[in-house]
Each structure stands twice: as structure tokens, then as C-alpha cells.
Amino acid sequence: MRYILPLVAFLVLSAFLYLGLNLNPHEVPSPLIGKPAPAFSLPQLQQPELQFSAQEMRGKVWLLNVWASWCVSCREEHPILVELARQNIVPVYGLDYKDKAEDGKNWLEQHGDPYVLSAADREGRVGIDYGVYGVPETYVIDKQGIIQYKQIGPVTPQVLNQKILPLVAELNRK
């Protein structure tokens, strides 16, 4: 009998590991959720003479997508964003994070530009305010300018359809 114990203990452990797979230890509840989106004013990527500030977006539900030309995972989510922009459900604004303007523009030319506009955060200062710790990241911000959701890592069709779009619909109704 006692020789079976190691097996039993291991099976219990496996069950926990299985449960653990469906949990996300990185899903640290972001301290910014439920808080106002940090204000910023940055030059636009395509028209650097114009500024873009988060305050302009009051009264609208919008997405802020942090991207960069040097980010490989951004390519993964990019077609999804392009498709989303085409459907015109929710405006997507970009934050071109720690990137050279030339590289950023070329990248959008090559892969398509889903953004209403992109703000150029060359030094990454705004990124710090938003607690960006990996590119890409996507924020859902409501009409009052409150951050309602933060996606760390690429937006997948699953995340988009199950989390982001229902949330956007709900926020728009309010």
C-alpha cells in the first residue's frame, strides 16, 4: 500500500499544475484599473507638429495600444487591430513606444495603419506613467477617462471577442 503513496501524491500535484495552467500569474491586477488614465500630451507620429492628449478623448470609449516597430509580438496582433479598425467599432489610438519616428512610419506603411493616430513616446515617459512593462499592451478607456481593462501582450482574437468587445459595448451603453 505505502508504495502507491508517491503515485497518489504525484497525481494530486498534477491536478494542481493543471489548474495552474489556466491561471495567469502575470495577471497582476494593475493598480491603474478603475483609475483615471494618466494625462499626457505628445506629438503625433504622422504629423509631429500636432499634439495629441488623452484629455481630448473624454466622452468616448477608446483603445490605447502600445506598440513599436522593434516589437516582434506586435506583428502578431497587428492584423487583428487592422481588421478591428476596418469594422469601425471602437477607435484605436497608438502609442509608439521608444521608437524612432522613421522606423515607426515605415512599419505602419508596411503592415497597415489601424490607428486613428499614434502618439510618439520616444523617451518612453508616458509608458512609465501607464506602467508599461512589455510591448504590446492595450488599454480600454471609458468615457470618463477611466482605465477599465489592460491587456498585457498581444491581443488575440479570443481576448478581443470575449473581453475587449463586450466591455466596449457595455461601456458605450452607459
Add this chain to the structure above:
Amino acid sequence: MIPEIGNFCIIIALLLAFVQGVLPILGAARSNSVLMGIARPMAVGQFVFVAIAFFCLERSLLTNDFSVLYVAEHSNSELPGQYKFAALWGGHEGSLLLWTFILTIWTIMVAQFSKHLPQEMVARVIGVMGLISVGFLLFMLFTSNPFERLLPAAVEGRDLNPLLQDPGLVIHPPMLYFGYVGTSVAFAFAIAALLGGRMDATWARWSRPWTTMAWVFLTFGVGLGSWWAYYELGWGGWWFWDPVENASFMPWLVTTALIHSLAVTEKRGAYKSWTVLLAISAFSLSLLGTFLVRSGVLTSVHSFATDPARGIFILAFLVIVIGSSLLLFAWRAPKIGLGGKFNIISRESMLLSNNLMLSVAAASVFLGTLYPLFVDALGLGKISVGVPYFNAVFVPLMVPMVLMMGLGPIARWKQASVPDMWVRIRWALGCSVLIAILLPLVMGKWTPMISLGFLLAFWVITTVVMDMGKRLSGREGGLGVRLKSQSRSYYGMQLAHIGVGVFIIGVTMVKGYEAERDVRMDVEDTVQAGGYEFRFDGVRQQTGPNYSASQGRVTVSKDGKVITQMFPEKRVYNASGMPMTEAAIKPGLSGDLYVSLGEPIPNSNGAWSVRIYIKPFVDWIWAGCLLMGLGGILAVSDRRYRVLSRKTKVEAGDSPAGEPALVMEGKTP
């Protein structure tokens, strides 16, 4: 083209591994020597193809082929050559390839050095290793292919994580992997023995040198990892109880228990089923370590990107490998029997308690590492288990173990007499108590913990010295003869034990006497710490191959005399924009000076926050690890392993299982 060749080689290796895993084991069950004979050629073939795949990926890295996804994600054209090479194990897919490559190396080593073993045994061992390889190759092909293309190709790579751009990374992971994978040999021997149902001293003897070798690699690997964390993370610590560190430490603890328990099984035939269970556990923990690091179940500074498909695959693989071996254990172990009897005061009982304490220590580290997961899975919230838990649990377990360590080697097998042992240890005990009381006074600060640390360290060292002194004294022959009369495995054991003593001295000194200053320094400011004076001379800009750095200069003097200048850096890597702290360290036998730059102070005239540490005897920690590892190497090089193989070769035929037992006995007291 090159990446496709690599990919193709992995597929061929998979087919060979499959044949290697199935036919020889089948052959062993049916006593079919043709099928069993397939084992060795398949092992060699698999090695060749995995090696080609390895070099294909290296070539892609070295030639900056950014059309390969892995290269684009982990390398950069500005990356210095040695790091391009090491980038192969800087990410998930490449690490797996390295893992598999090392597994095939161990397999051909076993194939090569097992000529004296019975054919069924060899067939089963190589077969089991083949099955493990099948799992890893499938994993690579289905979820983590290092040769995946990125089309259109990236213009530039994303660069290797700057934390890993360090000479330590070039050797630390391969060393650790050699250890991890090496436990698969002990595991394969245990499974082969369970399959064959023949569980005697010979089995333990055969698997001993392999286990010790794996342990040596693990020791070096864990030690190097700790050293790397010390100088690269810039916090001056040498062990953080991080899940990934724990993942390497648990197999080390269990393998340490295993090499001791194998000794008992070989010499006395005692607690066999326990030994088998340890062999299974050691490898299971190595696999689990891989799982924890790769699956993203736990957070860690070392974690790689997470992907649920990978997690499921590794978990399924774990369940199959570990589950089936434990099932086999539950089925076969009851027939093994318990082996020789022994008295409560004997070397066996000492080694058994050492085994228990090491296993409990491993279990407590395991619990601490996985506790956040358990709590989260039960929906009780997100927590993390910190250093205080580990220190509180680990230290009390290690104290009796170290005390036992001094007694074990001098106790007799089967039954030891207490008065006899008392005579042998009283001097050692007296000396170490005296040192433990006096040394802290000399150092200038006395606390019970410091004193306890010294007691343990000098207890280990003095018992070793006393025992060697007793064995080497005597009248017959010269000292040279008497030195030679002891086996290398005896010296190996004693050296490794001294290593533990040296390690404890390092830990005690650092914990007890380190000094730390975290200060704002203007240019020309000075700070006193540990009897040294540190003057901050300011910061200037430097350009490295793939980074730009703010390099500080700190002049250190003692009693008005300049000793050295130190150059801590704050680097920003071009490709990733990641900042990195490069501490400046002046190492020394009696301690390190450690300076690292914090942040520039805004609105000041070139002021920075600067961290200064004085780390007395910190290098003894790694010197201890080095001695332990060297002890292991010395033990593996023992004559008896070679004599045995040569002798059986000569006697092949009339000594079926290779059992000239007299070579083994007589060497031990």
C-alpha cells in the same frame, strides 16, 4: 536552407529515438539480443542528427539570419559573437534543443562506458533514455520549433535579454542542463532495474558514478547561477529563493540524498526501494523544473514567454513519465525487499537521517515554491512566498544534517559503538566549540547565529581532519604508502565535506559581517564603510558594442592609501532599450568590495545614488561549491570503477553480471 536541414534532422532524430525507445526494451523483455543490440547504434545516430540540428541553429545565430523567428527574437547583429553563440540557450526553443542535445550526449556516454554491463540492462537504460528523448523532440516539433521561419524576415533582431549578456550565461545553463539531464541516467538505471526485477548491489554500483557525475554538474550549475545572480543583478545578494533557482536547487538536494543512499545500497544492500524512489524523484524534479520555468505557471525573473499549449504538453509529458514510473514503482518495489539490517547507531542510520533531512528540505522548498500556485488554484487569492519562509524552514533542517555529516564518515557500518565514537570526535568537538566562541569575538561581533554558523563549519572541517589524521597515522610504511592506501572516493567524500564547511564559513561571514551603504553621492563625496573610504569621482558616458553606458568611477582607499579604482556602470541596451546595472566588484580571499550605481539624482550637479557593499568572505560560498564539485569528480575517478570494468572485460563470459565483489570490499573500513 540551413534551418530546414536542422528541422529535418530533428524529425529524423525523433524517428531514431522512437526506435531506440521501443525495440531494445521489447528485446530485453523477450531476451532477443538482436533487438537489444539496436540500442547503441540508434543512440549514436540520434546524437549525430541532434548535433547537426544544434549546429544549424548556431549557424543561423552567428550569421544573423533574421528570417528565423528564434534568431530574430533572441539575437541582434550588434551582439558580440560569444553571446550570439550563447543566445541558443537564451530562449525557450533553443534551450529545449540544448536539453535534447545534452541528453543524446549522456546517452552515447552510457552506450560507450557500459560495455561491462549485462545486455538487458544496457538495452533498458538506453531505451528509457530514448523514450525521454521522444518526448522532448515531439515537444520541440509541435509547440516550440526553434527553426520556425519569420517571413518576411526582420530587418534587425530583438536582441538577447541584457540580463543574459554576460560570460556567466555562456557556461551556467549548459552546466545546469548537464546536471538536470544527467539525473535521467540515474532514473533510467532505476527504471531498468524495476523492469528487470533484479535489484541488487550491482545495480547501485553501476549507477553510482553516473549519479555522482550528474551531481557534480548540478553543483557547478547551481553555484554558477548563484554567482551570476550576485554580480549581475546588482543587489549584492547571492541567493533569492526565486522559483527558478529553487527549480535547480530541489534536484540538487534530492540528488545529494541519492548519492548517499546509493552508497548504502551498494555497500550494505539496505533501503533499496528508497533509493529507487529517490532516483525517480531526482529526475522528476528536473523535469518539473523545466515545466515550472517553461509553462509560465509561476512568475520569476527568469521566466520565458508563456504559451498555454506548451504548458499542457509538458504537463502531459510529466504525467506520462513520472506517473508511469511511479506506477511501476508501486507494482515492483514491494518485491525488492528491505535489505540488510542495521543498528540504530551505525553509518546506515546516520545516512538514513541525512537522507530524510535532505528530502524534507527539498519538500519544504517545493512547498514554498508551489504554495502560491496551490492557493491561487483553490481560489484563495494571490500570494507570494518570500525569503523569510525559506530561511525559517531551511536553516533548522540543515543544522542537524551538518552535525550528522561529521559523524557519518567515522561511524561503522551496521553497528557503531558510542564510546568508541566519542573518543574519535571529542577533539573535533572541543576545537570547533572553542573556535565558535572565540572567532566572532575576534571579528568584533558575537551573536548566537554567527557562533552556530562557525560551530557547524568547523565541526565539519575538524572531523574530516581528525578522521584523515587517524587513517594516515600508523606505523607501517611511509606516509606516501598510507596516503595511497585510501581510495580516491574517500578523498572525494572528504573534500566535498570540507567544501560544505567552507561554504558555511562564507555564508556565516557574509550574513554576520556584511556592511551596506546606500547613499546619494555628489562628485568628490566620500563615504566610509567597513574601514574603507570610497570617493565618487563622477560619471562619464561610454559606448559598448550594443549599448551605451554611464560609467562611474569610485576610488577606494584605506588608511589614506589608494587601493583600487572601481568602475560601476549603468547600461542601456540599444535594441531593447532595457537598462542594466553592472556592479563593479573587487574580489578578495577575505571579502569583496562591491559598488553599483543606482539612479542619477535629478537637478543636481552630477550626483548619483550609489550602493556600496562590503562582503566579507563571500567568495568562500562559491569556493565551497567548487570544492564539493571537485570532491565529486575525485570520487568518480576512483580506481574501482575502472578496475571493475577492465577486470570484467578480461573475465567476460565467466563472470556474467560483472561481480568481482572483492574489489569493492576491503577499501572501506
